Amino acid sequence: MNIKNIEQNKVKNRFEHEQLFFAFLSITGVTAIIVLAVISVCSGNYKTSVSDVLSALCHPDENTMIFRIIIKSRLPRLVSALLVGAALSVAGWTYQEMFANRMVSPDILGVSAGAGCGASTAILLGCSFSITSIFSFVGGIIAVTMTLFLSAVFERNDNDSISLILSGIVMGGLLNSFMGIVKYIANDAQLSSITFWLLGGFYNVNWEQLSIGIPVMCIGIFILFLFRWKIVMLRHGVEDAAIHGINPKAVKISCIILATVITSSAVSMSGSIGWVGLAIPNLMRLLVNNDGKHLLPLALIYGALFMGTCDLLARCITNTEIPVGIISGLLGAVLFIVVVIFEKIFRRKL
Numbered sequence: 001m002n003i004k005n006i007e008q009n010k011v012k013n014r015f016e017h018e019q020l021f022f023a024f025l026s027i028t029g030v031t032a033i034i035v036l037a038v039i040s041v042c043s044g045n046y047k048t049s050v051s052d053v054l055s056a057l058c059h060p061d062e063n064t065m066i067f068r069i070i071i072k073s074r075l076p077r078l079v080s081a082l083l084v085g086a087a088l089s090v091a092g093w094t095y096q097e098m099f100a101n102r103m104v105s106p107d108i109l110g111v112s113a114g115a116g117c118g119a120s121t122a123i124l125l126g127c128s129f130s131i132t133s134i135f136s137f138v139g140g141i142i143a144v145t146m147t148l149f150l151s152a153v154f155e156r157n158d159n160d161s162i163s164l165i166l167s168g169i170v171m172g173g174l175l176n177s178f179m180g181i182v183k184y185i186a187n188d189a190q191l192s193s194i195t196f197w198l199l200g201g202f203y204n205v206n207w208e209q210l211s212i213g214i215p216v217m218c219i220g221i222f223i224l225f226l227f228r229w230k231i232v233m234l235r236h237g238v239e240d241a242a243i244h245g246i247n248p249k250a251v252k253i254s255c256i257i258l259a260t261v262i263t264s265s266a267v268s269m270s271g272s273i274g275w276v277g278l279a280i281p282n283l284m285r286l287l288v289n290n291d292g293k294h295l296l297p298l299a300l301i302y303g304a305l306f307m308g309t310c311d312l313l314a315r316c317i318t319n320t321e322i323p324v325g326i327i328s329g330l331l332g333a334v335l336f337i338v339v340v341i342f343e344k345i346f347r348r349k350l
Helices: 003-042 050-058 064-099 111-124 129-154 162-185 188-199 207-226 228-235 238-243 248-270 276-287 292-316 324-349
Strands: none
Touching (some): 003 064, 111 129, 111 162, 111 188, 129 248, 207 292, 228 292, 238 248
């Protein structure tokens, strides 16, 4: 057997191993989500067993209280947590690939600050939770629009993403200052509501919100999934993207819009929740060796699993509910540190 055949066999074996490992990670993640869903539906202040849940779902008239708890409270929380985790993780992966920077997160362009300003303003005006969510969504969209405008004013080179990132940092600082003014004006009750919203949580999510959030986030994620190979090409530079017939600027703007929409939808539903879009894509990148083909689906699966786990812990660790943002911040930061340490060890071995 000549050298060429040996190399081909090595490439073939490596490809097969990567496919098997991807299948293993996918099946493991989906199985863990199913187990998490069962535990989540059965967990809460009112303890229920799996048989109680099945009985309530099959015979709702005979188990009215359990049925209402599951349908009105636990299922919306579970669905929203999984959806928000998937959306933030996919958005984080998209930004990291576009800017070729693994330290980028979904709030890099000011979307979280804008959503926080919108929600804080709505709470100050005494709006309901549904109206607050709308204010939050619109605030996130406006913030990124202002960032894009500011970047267009500052930008000297169409291929340079630095001006966009810096514009996002500037806009985030400006909006955080505005949020500080709102907090200063607010009374004690309003300030408490604003602070609790900014810490993040799924305690007020209902099916009405999900009926709007599910289509928006699912469509955005699906389109980004279709664009994933173009997004990966942007990581290698605009020259390589152009060689493959990709319009770098059009793809970048389109993906920014899609990532912003799904991030704004997620934040409007859950409040400000960090680290998901930073830690999970980096963990998946470490596991599959930066394989662009497999990163997005794995980020989606494990982002949903991570957020669902955080929500379950937030409800069950103590008798009172802990804001999900605190749990995700602690776990996400630790996870990211572990990823960095393992990557350093791996690189030293190389």
